[in-house]
Amino acid sequence: xxxxxxxxxxxxxxxxxxxxxxxxxxxxxxxxxxxxxxxxxxxxxxxxxxxxxxxxxxxxxxxxxxxxxxxxxxxxxxxxxxxxxxxxxxxxxxxxxxxxxxxxxxxxxxxxxxxxxxxxxxxxxxxxxxxxxxxxx
Amino acid sequence: xxxxxxxxxxxxxxxxxxxxxxxxxxxxxxxxxxxxxxxxxxxxxxxxxxxxxxxxxxxxxxxxxxxxxxxxxxxxxxxxxxxxxxxxxxxxxxxxxxxxxxxxxxxxxxxxxxxxxxxxxxxxxxxxxxxxxxxxxxxxxxxxxxxxxxxxxxxxxxxxxxxxx
Numbered sequence: 385x386x387x388x389x390x391x392x393x394x395x396x397x398x399x400x401x402x403x404x405x406x407x408x409x410x411x412x413x414x415x416x417x418x419x420x421x422x423x424x425x426x427x428x429x430x431x432x433x434x435x436x437x438x439x440x441x442x443x444x445x446x447x448x449x450x451x452x453x454x455x456x457x458x459x460x461x462x463x464x465x466x467x468x469x470x471x472x473x474x475x476x477x478x479x480x481x482x483x484x485x486x487x488x489x490x491x492x493x494x495x496x497x498x499x500x501x502x503x504x505x506x507x508x509x510x511x512x513x514x515x516x517x518x519x520x521x
Numbered sequence: 522x523x524x525x526x527x528x529x530x531x532x533x534x535x536x537x538x539x540x541x542x543x544x545x546x547x548x549x550x551x552x553x554x555x556x557x558x559x560x561x562x563x564x565x566x567x568x569x570x571x572x573x574x575x576x577x578x579x580x581x582x583x584x585x586x587x588x589x590x591x592x593x594x595x596x597x598x599x600x601x602x603x604x605x606x607x608x609x610x611x612x613x614x615x616x617x618x619x620x621x622x623x624x625x626x627x628x629x630x631x632x633x634x635x636x637x638x639x640x641x642x643x644x645x646x647x648x649x650x651x652x653x654x655x656x657x658x659x660x661x662x663x664x665x666x667x668x669x670x671x672x673x674x675x676x677x678x679x680x681x682x683x684x685x686x
Contacts, residue, residue, distance in 0.1 A: 520671070
């Protein structure tokens, strides 16, 4: 398996988990700014998941990893602060994963990962995150 | 190194039997070969002293551009740092990034940046810097450097988002 395919498969596994958790978080959030931010984050990660599936298919990966039936939920989802913290953690993990993709890929795959890293870093701010020196590193 | 090669002593014209001379003649090639081998070994051991310098880092031009662009913006921001905490944060960010990158190997002639206290003007310059960082991240050979530059670009875009808020 090439380094690129391995990196993209790993990214896809992360996206499946992010989408599951974001769906749960959205279901526990009343309409408002946080719900809007969650919806925006969900849409972004869904787009990344679809792009990864398409790219893996183009690379000849006929059996990309699928989503697990369920994922462990973080504690504290009974409050808005807990939901916000969980969403922030998702975006922080995403940044780290995208950073790894940047390092492991070249060409268009790397360019895509660079853009995803930046977008996830900015989304962190909507969930109470603070700007950092090197997101995803 | 060449001077280290020793030739077998030629048979003197007198006082040496023909048999001895023939033996020298027979042994000479082997002796020369042994000497050559020894010399080659010495050459290999001493190679680092005479090896030309390592080839230049193919990513250094990208680093030079990033350092030059960041430094130019930092110079323009420093006088504004006391006027707005957002600008002070940007000064700290760019200073930290430059420390990560280390010095440039050559001066990159980045055009001087002139800023007033307008957040929108600073935002535009920061957006442009983020673009430079992302662009270079996409093209460098070293994956770790690419990740570093991409993270720097993301950090700048976080500040841009704050400037827009």
